[in-house]
Amino acid sequence: MAEWALLPLRLFLGATFAFAGLQKLANPAFFSAKSPTSIQAQMTGAARFSPIHSLLHAMIPHAVIIGWVIAYGELAIGIGTLLGLKTRIAAIAGAFLSFNLFLAVSFHSSPYFTGADIVFLFAWMPLIIAGGGSRLSADALITRRAAAQSGLVKLPLVAVPFENVQAFCGNFDKGHCRALSNRPCAADQCPVLDSRAPQVSSVAIKTFDRRSVVIGSTAVAVVAGAAAVTGLLTTATGHLEASATSGQKAATPTTLPSSGSNSSAGGAKGTLLGPASAVPVGSAATFTIPSSGDPGIVFQLNKGTFVAYDAVCPHAGCRVGYTPGAPLMLCPCHGSQFEVATGQVVSGPAPHGLTPLTVVGSANGNLYLQ
Numbered sequence: 001m002a003e004w005a006l007l008p009l010r011l012f013l014g015a016t017f018a019f020a021g022l023q024k025l026a027n028p029a030f031f032s033a034k035s036p037t038s039i040q041a042q043m044t045g046a047a048r049f050s051p052i053h054s055l056l057h058a059m060i061p062h063a064v065i066i067g068w069v070i071a072y073g074e075l076a077i078g079i080g081t082l083l084g085l086k087t088r089i090a091a092i093a094g095a096f097l098s099f100n101l102f103l104a105v106s107f108h109s110s111p112y113f114t115g116a117d118i119v120f121l122f123a124w125m126p127l128i129i130a131g132g133g134s135r136l137s138a139d140a141l142i143t144r145r146a147a148a149q150s151g152l153v154k155l156p157l158v159a160v161p162f163e164n165v166q167a168f169c170g171n172f173d174k175g176h177c178r179a180l181s182n183r184p185c186a187a188d189q190c191p192v193l194d195s196r197a198p199q200v201s202s203v204a205i206k207t208f209d210r211r212s213v214v215i216g217s218t219a220v221a222v223v224a225g226a227a228a229v230t231g232l233l234t235t236a237t238g239h240l241e242a243s244a245t246s247g248q249k250a251a252t253p254t255t256l257p258s259s260g261s262n263s264s265a266g267g268a269k270g271t272l273l274g275p276a277s278a279v280p281v282g283s284a285a286t287f288t289i290p291s292s293g294d295p296g297i298v299f300q301l302n303k304g305t306f307v308a309y310d311a312v313c314p315h316a317g318c319r320v321g322y323t324p325g326a327p328l329m330l331c332p333c334h335g336s337q338f339e340v341a342t343g344q345v346v347s348g349p350a351p352h353g354l355t356p357l358t359v360v361g362s363a364n365g366n367l368y369l370q
Helices: 002-025 039-046 053-083 087-106 116-123 125-130 138-149 162-168 202-246
Strands: 262-265 268-275 284-288 295-302 305-310 328-330 337-339 345-347 359-361 366-369
Touching: 002 053, 002 087, 002 116, 002 125, 002 202, 039 053, 039 087, 053 087, 053 202, 087 116, 087 125, 116 125, 138 202, 268 284, 305 359
Parallel strands: none
Antiparallel strands: 262 268, 268 366, 284 295, 295 305, 328 337, 337 345, 359 366
C-alpha cells in the first residue's frame, strides 16, 4: 500500500515535467531573444531580484543553450518518472531543477507558498528517499527480468539482524518466546524465520547484477532515443504552426532613450523619454524609469492618449513583455496577464496589477514621464 501511495505523486510529477518540456520545445518564441516570453526575457527579468543575480547575468548570453537544456531536461525527467525508470536519478534531477528555478524565479514570492518551485522541490523528496516502488515501474520490471535470466526463482533475500526480528516480534518477551512455551528466543528455532528459504549462489548474484545493468542501460538508451525524436518532432511541429499563423514575423517594442534628466518643453514637464512618433497608435515602447531603474512600458491607445506602467511583475519581479497587436501584457515567468488599457491583472498568480505611470505628450512631439 505504501508503494501504491507513491504512484499518484510519481505520475503527477512525471506528466507535469514532460508537458513542461514539450511545451517549451513546441514554442519557437521561447528560444527567440526578440520575444517577450523567451528564455532570455525570463532570465533578464528574474535576475533583477534573484539571490543568484550575478550568475544569471553571466548566463544571459547563453540563454538559448540553457533553454534547450531545460526543455530536454524536463522532458527526460518527466518520461523517466512516468515510466518509473531510474526513478531516483530522475527525482534528484527534478529536485535540482526545481531548486534552481526557486532561486532564480520564485525566491521572493510572498507568501512563499505561492511560488510553485518550492512545492515541486519538496514533492520530489519522497521519490528520492523511497524510489519509484514496484508498482507500474520499469525499474521493477527490469529487476524481475534480470532475476529470471539469472535463474533466480525469487529475488535475493535481504539479511536482517536477528536483534531486529526480536524487536518487532510480538511473541518476544524478556528474552523468551511465548510461541515456544516461553523457551529462550533463538534464531535456529524461531517460528518467524523460514529456514526453508532457498540458498542463492554468488554466481547467480553476479549474473543478476550484470543482467540488471545491461537491461537497464538498454532501456535507458531506447527511452532516451524516443524522447529525443519526440522532442525534435514537437519542435518541428511548433515551428510549422507558428509559420502558418504568423509567418514568423517577430517584433519588439521600440526602446525610448529616456534622458533621465528633468526638462520641460511644449507645455509638458517631466523626464524626457523620446519622440511620441516612436509609439504609433496600438503599439508600445519601453524605457527605463530614472527614479528606480525599473523597466517601463508605454502604449498609445488612441491618438494622443498614452498609458504607461512599471513593467516589473508584482508576483516574482520578472519583466512583463508585450507583443505588438496582442490584447494583453504577459509575464514570461509564471504567465500572469495584464490589461493594456488599465494595467489590471487578468489572470494570476500576480496578486495585483502593474504600477501605473504618467506619460504625456507635448506640443514639440516628445513624451515626458511625470
